[in-house]
Amino acid sequence: MGHPEQIPPEGEIPQEGYGNLPLRDEENLVRRAQCGDSEALSRLYEAYFDRIYRYISLRIQNEMEAEDITQQVFMKMLQSISAYKVKGTPFSSWIYRIAHNQVIDFLRQQNKKATVDIEGLPLPDMGEDPQHVMEKQADIDRLKQATKKLTPAQQEVLSLRFAAELSISECAAIMGKSEGAIKALQHSAVLALRKALTTGEI
């Protein structure tokens, strides 16, 4: 799941990594964005916005902070996209690297004092039945609380895999580890999450 740099061939439905946009050629889009093409920039923004927000939201417990950091990521993308090398790291890895760095900076500034804003957490889908929305919200709260028990690296891999929907290789590029190390980390993170969710510590 999650290979935004792989462009689906003509006629196929983009299944993943593109938001809602039928992006045919992300590389071409990035090149146009580097030339200042506003439409290309907007399409990249739309393609990544929700997933970047989800990734940050799972790492940062406070909704307002998560929103601010999401905006900062895209402002940084705009500032530095001309320096991005198309033939180097995949664009998805590059933009998540920005998000990762922003999150790390924030957590450092907070001196590991995580803030919790349960009441202000975003709802999963405003169009649904209120009862269903509340149940989903409770699931999100439980997950967020449970992930706090995990190590930073475990939190990171879960956010990248399940919220941002990135592949193992993309996670490896962002976290600066081998694919084998990411798989091992994923295993330990799922185990730790299961323990946190089932021991009633939350």
Added chain:
Amino acid sequence: MKRGESFNNLLNECIEWIMRGETVEECLRRYPEQAEELKPLLQTVLKARQASQIQPEAGFKSRARQEFQRAIYEKQASRRERAGWWHWRWQSAWAMAIIAVLIVLLGGGGAVVAAAGSMPDNPLYPVKIAAEQIQLSLTFSDIGKAELNAKLADERVNELVYLAEKGDEEKVKIVADRLNSNLQNIVNIVSEINVKNTTTQDSVLTVQQAQPAARSAPESAGIITQIAPATTAPPTTNVPSPTQPEISNQPVPAASAPPMNDDTSSEPVLKHDFGLKALQPAPSVSNSKELEELKKIIINYVIEHPAKLEEALQKAPPGLRPALREAIMRALAEYEEIRVNLENLRD
């Protein structure tokens, strides 16, 4: 390979399947020998996956998009100052014109004409899509681009109606994606026009007192089922400044519009209203003929498109209805976004 490494690979493979929508049980059937060990882990993965689908709040998305458009505009403005915008534009226009001429000279012109009315199951359809892309590239004004995207959205709706009769789900999804893309382009362009107007006003206006103004549109992304008349407010107050990006988080004054009465008996009956009355072109809203024309086109399509798609939905075979319903929901959400952005447009 060590046992731990092997199990990590196996777990990862199962996670990939779950991420693609497979159930835990289906995954376990693939690996019956490891099922006992895998089951609790995959159940946790499924929970984590489902709970991770957090959606940003609609109001935040709208504000963030507007700030991003503002930042793009400011960046472009500084680029133009440095490099000379007209030189680039002249080159770009000629490059695209040459490409278009080459297509005609190389015999593609006839194909382009023949492809104009083709439907997605026609072999000439890709030519039609390519010609549309060239047309978009050769359109430089913001309003022109928005108009063209609106007309292309109309094409997409006609194609969806056609595909609904044919019962082709895969093509319905592809065309629905294209429709959504056209509508998102309109949202972005109108938002950009808004930012340009605001920034231009900033350079003209000096100190002005901010006046209270209510934003008439709801910020949720849901389907709009109520008429949302815009609050009358002078259009030149509470103007965001390029040096004060935070101000865009404040309420944006809605365009002036006369109060509307509730007599809609002479209008077509619609399930989704979109606050159409607030979109009615009014002389006080804009002095730009192009903008008024764009609003007229959008109003027309806001009425026509949902009606056409809902009619197609009623006639479509049951298997196709979920895809069509999703296409309608996405289009309605985008039209609502367009409506809000058009309402916020000021001269």
